[in-house]
Amino acid sequence: MRAAKRIEYTKKLLDEIGIGSERLDFFHIAASEAPLMAETAKEMTERAKKLGPNPYRAKLQQESKP
Amino acid sequence: MITADRKPFEEIKESVKDYKKIMVLGCETCVAICQAGGEKEAEILASELRLAFGNEGNKVEVNDELVVRQCDDEFMADPAFLEKVKEADVILSIACGVGVQHACNFFNRTITDKPIRVIPGLNTTFMGANIDVGLWEERCLGCGDCVLEKTGGICPIARCAKSLLNGPCGGSSNGKCEINKELDCAWNLIIERLEALGDLDRIKPVEMYKDWRPSHSGGPRKRVREDLRL
Amino acid sequence: MVDYEPRVVAMLCNYCAYSAADLAGVGRIQYPTNIRIVHYLCTGKVEIIHILKAFEAGADAIFVGG
Numbered sequence: 001m002r003a004a005k006r007i008e009y010t011k012k013l014l015d016e017i018g019i020g021s022e023r024l025d026f027f028h029i030a031a032s033e034a035p036l037m038a039e040t041a042k043e044m045t046e047r048a049k050k051l052g053p054n055p056y057r058a059k060l061q062q063e064s065k066p
Numbered sequence: 067m068i069t070a071d072r073k074p075f076e077e078i079k080e081s082v083k084d085y086k087k088i089m090v091l092g093c094e095t096c097v098a099i100c101q102a103g104g105e106k107e108a109e110i111l112a113s114e115l116r117l118a119f120g121n122e123g124n125k126v127e128v129n130d131e132l133v134v135r136q137c138d139d140e141f142m143a144d145p146a147f148l149e150k151v152k153e154a155d156v157i158l159s160i161a162c163g164v165g166v167q168h169a170c171n172f173f174n175r176t177i178t179d180k181p182i183r184v185i186p187g188l189n190t191t192f193m194g195a196n197i198d199v200g201l202w203e204e205r206c207l208g209c210g211d212c213v214l215e216k217t218g219g220i221c222p223i224a225r226c227a228k229s230l231l232n233g234p235c236g237g238s239s240n241g242k243c244e245i246n247k248e249l250d251c252a253w254n255l256i257i258e259r260l261e262a263l264g265d266l267d268r269i270k271p272v273e274m275y276k277d278w279r280p281s282h283s284g285g286p287r288k289r290v291r292e293d294l295r296l
Numbered sequence: 297m298v299d300y301e302p303r304v305v306a307m308l309c310n311y312c313a314y315s316a317a318d319l320a321g322v323g324r325i326q327y328p329t330n331i332r333i334v335h336y337l338c339t340g341k342v343e344i345i346h347i348l349k350a351f352e353a354g355a356d357a358i359f360v361g362g
Contacts, residue, residue: 003339016075017118029361031315038327045328048302048357056120057354113348
């Protein structure tokens with residue numbers, strides 16, 4: 001699948017630029033799998049919580065503070 | 067077309083780390099087709115650099131620009147574009163080696179009040195064809211003296227690892243090259259093609275030696291069409 | 297960071313994951329409000345630059361569902 005392959009490639013780029021590949025993922029979710037969709041949303045939110053803020057955003061916020 | 071590969075990101079980052087205003091300059095011709103240095107790739111590289119430097123708290127301005135061909139004056143002569151070039155600390159060109167050199171030459175010829183630094187973001191690889199989606203293969207070395215009419219449209223100079231002119235070497239086995247078992251033996255392909263065409267007698271005359279003077283061996287080449295010159 | 301609420305971008309295919317998210321709504325299945333949905337007609341159209349730009353804009357995690 002094109003998207004899956006492209007995401008794999010993009011994950012490599014994210015590691016290179018220091019964002020980290022764990023912040024991006026691809027999931028197969030069929031139209032009928034509403035619980036899986038909710039589960040995935042939960043999982044990614046948890047993951048984002050564990051990883052902390054996107055380092056790029058964190059840096060930007062630091063700078064904007066006086 | 068001319069094919070190229072992007073340099074490793076670390077290498078690119080290292081080469082531009084001392085500059086505050088970077089312009090990633092894409093080229094819309096060959097390297098756009100082989101998806102190494104076109105519009106998309108320029109945008110992606112600019113974004114990557116912004117994120118990578120931003121992560122380290124390094125405030126850098128990275129923009130991306132695109133020209134149709136960096137190997138031609140007329141596509142870069144736009145005054146508004148040249149103004150942007152002048153404002154940048156460094157031009158990170160993702161054209162082939164020809165484009166990088168020509169852009170550097172052109173900018174420094176046209177912009178006289180400030181030297182312009184142009185550095186490459188790609189490694190130029192070869193002149194090749196798009197064999198399949200995402201696959202390119204070398205087809206021509208630019209030897210300056212084409213022999214394809216004798217060899218059934220398959221080039222022994224570019225596609226035989228030894229550039230042999232009189233049939234395969236002893237290392238050819240089961241149609242594969244001894245240099246690399248995944249490589250087709252060019253002479254095997256030539257003979258099969260000529261056989262199919264009924265033209266096998268074309269390779270009967272012995273080729274004495276190849277005149278390499280029209281190739282790069284004679285130094286950088288120049289092509290002049292007097293009737294086109296002003 | 298105490299007040300850290302992750303921003304998760306969900307890039308969803310119209311025919312699979314987006315419908316699943318829709319169905320989750322209809323079925324009242326709860327999922328975190330942290331996710332921002334980007335609606336694609338096909339995840340094959342998800343470009344690398346979309347992902348990078350989302351990170352530049354401050355996304356903490358991204359998932360592609362198709």
